[in-house]
Amino acid sequence: MAAAARVVLRSAAFKAAVTDVCGGVHSTNAALSVLRLSPSSSLRLKTQKRHAAHFTFYPDPVPTTYGPTTKMNLFQSITSALDNTLASDPTAVIFGEDVAFGGVFRCTVGLRDKYGKDRVFNTPLCEQGIVGFGIGVAVAGATAIAEIQFADYIFPAFDQFVNEAAKYRYRSGNHFDCGNLTVRAPWGCVGHGSLYHSQSPEAFFAHCPGLKVVVPRGPVQAKGLLLSCIADKNPCIFFEPKILYRAAVEQVPTEAYYLPLSQADIVQEGSDLTMVAWGTQVHVMREVANMAQDKLGVSCEVIDLQTILPWDIDTVCKSVVKTGRLLISHEAPVTGGFAAEISTAVQEECFLNLEAPITRVCGYDTPFPHIFEPFYIPDKWKCFEAVRRMINY
Incomplete structure (x- = not known):
């Protein structure tokens, strides 16, 4: 009897968690269908993929100006x-x-x-x-x-x-x-x-x-x-x-060298769309830029902001004037995230140059989850879909 009660309680807790994480979906079946549609829906696949990186690391060229x-x-x-x-x-x-x-x-x-x-x-x-x-x-x-x-x-x-x-x-x-x-x-x-x-x-x-x-x-x-x-x-x-x-x-x-603060770095030049990110998300953006070039014929400029405060508004705005489109991505929740500040500043400075609405691909407004990490992280597929929408706008 006690074992049966535990099964019922665990089932109810699982359904409640799914409903909550899926953004207030009040139909548990609808929430579960989201899981079924995921490529990592089976428990076995989830176990295998949980610790897999959601990005491909792109190393910088070997520096030649700072010694060995x-x-x-x-x-x-x-x-x-x-x-x-x-x-x-x-x-x-x-x-x-x-x-x-x-x-x-x-x-x-x-x-x-x-x-x-x-x-x-x-x-x-x-x-x-x-x-x-x-x-x-x-x-x-x-x-x-x-x-x-x-x-x-x-x-x-x-x-x-x-x-x-x-x-x-x-x-x-x-x-x-x-x-x-x-x-x-x-x-x-x-x-x-x-x-x-x-x-x-x-x-x-x-x-x-x-x-x-x-x-x-x-x-x-x-x-x-x-x-x-x-x-x-x-x-x-x-x-x-x-x-x-x-x-x-x-x-x-090996010796000391100094890179300037408050200066963004253009890690990949492009002409059709500007992507801004920092930290790990820069590598996600670089992968998305390659996907956009291969699948859509879209040339993306990728900017690593590097310094969040004070940030380099000039480099970002100069790029947006050239491309007419801006995608910003970070892991933190979207509401109140720093992407909002960048969006506002660029809209004020570059409104007449924009060919599509500024887009943010960020974390959801929930605590960072555990089992549902693959759904939370703004991975390359979410960002690529945003690029497709912006180009077709």
Whole structure:
């Protein structure tokens, strides 16, 4: 009897979950039909595909202007940037939860042994304390590099970012600042992170003047942009796409080099449609651009925004004036996502040049799911369908 009751309860819970995730579909049969139509509808296929990447990584060309290179994945390029900083700046310190032994993603592995426990050290599990301590270190004149173990847990420190770090220079009339503060955090979906390990919170901080928010697309960009954040005289938040830590491999310069902040990068030129993304989604856009060329004969220009705040409106608008169409994609929920800010700015500046409505392909307005991740992620098929609609508009 008890076993039968458990079966009934589990069935009811499953139906409720399907109804909720499918955007309020009040017919459970209709929701289940959505699952049946999915290419990963069977439990066996779901088990096999759950951890498969939803993107193809496109490596950057080997840099030729920054000296010798070596093969690195993204987390190794982060380690290399931190190593360069500790070696050249005797005031630099790295701290956060578990960073002393390398961190959960191994980004600081070996640095404590090389530079000592006074420069690379663990903190209590307290994000507000980590960022608050970093502000104090930076105000005192040292270089503070803090790690939040997952971007999903950055919110306890939100007050420290918004009301302290971002406003320190303004409220003191530029007599004091905490510009030597950089906060790193693993960011974005990973394929199995679910509610608390897959979020993309960049838009929360994009509303706060005084901060810089940066997201790289690969190892070469990650090292150069992180070193620029550390050198910048404003507090910076550096979000690292965790799914790329090992999946992204490039030839990366071993010495320090700096890539400009607040400057978007045109990673693929085109004439018919502009695509804007950042982080992992850049690689989705590049794959969609190739699909559009092959299947529709459409030439797409792909732009990696790189810096979310302050963002490069000039590069984006110049591209839209040329192509007449704009598609923006990010993993975060669509409502209030940074794509909305880009859409508004481009509509104001380029209205008479637009050949089709600006389109956003983003996450749904739900918490990031687990079982239903394939439905949530703005993958190449959703983006390709958006391109088709825009071209036929």
